[in-house]
Amino acid sequence: MYSHLRLSGLASGIDTDEMVRSLMQAERIKVDKVEQERQILLWRQEAYNSINKDFVNFILNTRKNFGITSVTSRGTFRPNSYRNLSWVKKATSSDENIALVSTTAQAMDSNYKVNVKRLADGVSMASGGKVFQGEDGISLGDDGILRDGEDQTIKILEFTINGKLIEISKDSGITMGDVVNKINSMDDIGVRASYDSGIGRFFLQTTTTGEEAKINIGVTTDIGREFIEGLDLYVNHYEYEGEEVVGKTGDKLTLEDGEGKTYRGSDALIDFSGAKDISFGSNRITINGITMDLIGTGEFTITVATDVDGVYDKIKEFIDEYNELVDKTNKLLKENRYRDYRPLTQEQKKAMEKEEIELWEEKAKSGLLRNDDIIQRTMLNIRQSLYEKSDEFSGPFSLLTEIGISTESYTQGSAGGKLVIDEKKLKEAIAQDPEGVMEFLFKESVPESKDKDGNVIPGELGGLVSRIYDGLMAGMEDIIKKSGPGEDADLFRDVKFNILLDFVTEQGSISMLDRDVIQYDRRIYDLNAMLIRKENSYYARFTAMERAISRMNQQSMWLMQQFMGQ
Known part of the structure; x- marks a missing residue:
């Protein structure tokens, strides 16, 4: 019953809580080290996700700048899509x-x-005067409700437009707004309606132009006929029986045996x-x-x-953005690693100011991707692909240097291969063969595949932009397998729809770093459980000591009482 009772120095006078706290600080070091290793993994994961997002944004931003709005599920250009670009x-x-x-x-x-x-041109109709001005027939009340010749509220109204039944039913009475809303809700009739209550005019207009645009109004009931005739519609422009008819007032719409003429628009010629x-x-x-x-x-x-200058500017903008990306990756790969700056423990943070913590963590996060294999491999593969010669182009260009673009040498400090433009040579190539330059830049790549017998069908190398995109997408997939997609899964799908397929099917949506973090979580849990047991053990020992001292004190008091009583 009293096995967990803690006696804090009542008998010995020792501050046992402080003693246990001091002893546990030494034991806590083991947990702190594991938690620091776990934090380093999380920071590395953040760094991977950050550079991967830079890859994504580069592709999406440059696609947008080029005006490329559609790609395949593999993220590659559609065949000959560069021919639809508007800035060439x-x-x-x-x-x-x-x-x-x-x-x-x-x-x-x-x-x-x-x-x-x-x-x-399309077909339009408009009321020649205010609607429902006849002495007999339908009228429009002050409340906006349609009434028949006997001044009864109209609750059901039917007529047709282009063979489609317009049926309106309303117990409280039908308004012109109800008629307009019903017509406009029927997308398949190709006609829009409007009513201006200020001037009392009704309007119809085809939604398209040309000979396929038409208006044909028919009636199926007497009240429908009265309604259409009361609108006093005139056709402002139409072609009837192959002859174009245009007049100041147009042709008045007439109904013959319930069916009107079919008025068609006219094609441009x-x-x-x-x-x-x-x-x-x-x-x-x-x-x-x-x-x-x-x-x-x-x-x-x-x-x-x-537009030689316009094409040159687009290419230069792309290369400038690519070079910025290369600079960023080079910085990550060369960033200094300060191993003495470990992640701070909670106790250490309590003793520091906010600015001190930020400066410390800036050092602690530095160099987490220094010489990283994935990033190095990604940028090296892109650099090598840019110099590959291809005979798949129909134009005269097969090498990058032939259009005035080369890569910066290693001696200039470009670990990832920044691109350099010879402005004169590139502009000459654009002026002499713009189609060839565009093909060399944007030709879609074709991946290696296999036929039904399992024989390998070689792929085809794409243009410069395609090679860079393909290389970055391959690197993105490797980073996702290593670190996961973070919060940007939708962005990755915008680049390449099936980019997460292998990550989901092969890894169950758990990255390699995620698995490592889970292992650290288990170790931390086990170590914390051990700390609790160790702390209880220390307290148990001190409690036993306090009880022993208490018993000794009691015995001493008893002996003193015995001696004093003699």
Whole structure:
């Protein structure tokens, strides 16, 4: 019952709590060392996750800067995606009152004569006057509710637009807002509606232009007919039975046996560089990589030329960002390791100021990735891949140096291989063969694979950008296996959708460092349990000593009493 009772020096006068605390400090050193090793692992994990996030952000940021919005699940470029880039060629219009123009890399440098004969148009209808102004038929009450000729609230209304039934049912009565909302909720009819209560006008407009855009209004009930006729709709622009009809007031919508005419929009019609009467359903037209936004009719000329300075600037921005990444990895690989600066224990932190703790931990965290195998291997593999020659390109370039790009030598202190540009040579290559330069930069890589018989099918080397991305993604996967994805799993998937597949299937989403941390946690738990047992043991000994001294004191008192009584 009293086995755990602690007697703190009552008999001996010794401060047993302080004695035990001093003894336990020596025992605690073992736990502190293990906790420090665990903390170093956690810091190393943070350092890995930080550089991996730098790899991710480099890829995502440079993709965005290039205007590359779609990649494969492996993170590689889609075939010929570089031909859709908008900054390679520059297009100008001789008359921006007729058309605004832009272009992609696939457009050929040349002058293109264009004649816009007709703009694409949709179909629109509008009330010629205020709605429901007839003496008989439907009216619109002051409360906004539709009423029939007998002044009864209309609760059900039906008609069709482009063959789709518009059915509105409301016990409290139907308003024009209900009609508008119902029409606009039906995405498949290709028509939008609006009503301006201030002027009492109703409007319909096709959502697209061209001959496929149409409005056909039909009725299935008498009240539906009265409603449509009460709208007093006029067609402002339409093509009917193949003949374009345009007027100031347009054609009044009429219903014949419950069905109206089908009014269609008109296609844009242009001549383009010798090709006559090309029709499009939209005023945004793309031909051979040249996009025209038509504004008016008439003749104009498009001039397309390679934007040499623009292409050079994009390449330089990419290389500058890559070199910053190389500098960052070099710094990590060379960072000094201060082994005397161990992680601080809680007791040590209590004796220090906040600024002192921060300075100490800055030293303690330094050099955790010094000479790291994964980072060294990643950057070395990229450097080596950049100098590989490939015969897979259709253009004249097969080596990096042929377009004026090389890697910095080791003697200049570039452990990871910073890239250097020969501006004159690169600009000459861009001007002479922009397609070849773009292919050499952006051609998609093809990984090694196997056929159905297990025979190896060699992969294909990609362009410069592809090689750097591929090398970084390989390094990212190695770091994830070592340290996990941290809090950035979604970012990694943005780079490469299946990048976490092996980590999940082969490692059960537990990194190598995670496993080490778990082992340290177990050791710390066991050591703390041992400390508790050791502390209880010390207290048990001191308690036994106190009891023995207490008994001796009692015996001494008894003896004294006996002698004094004689």
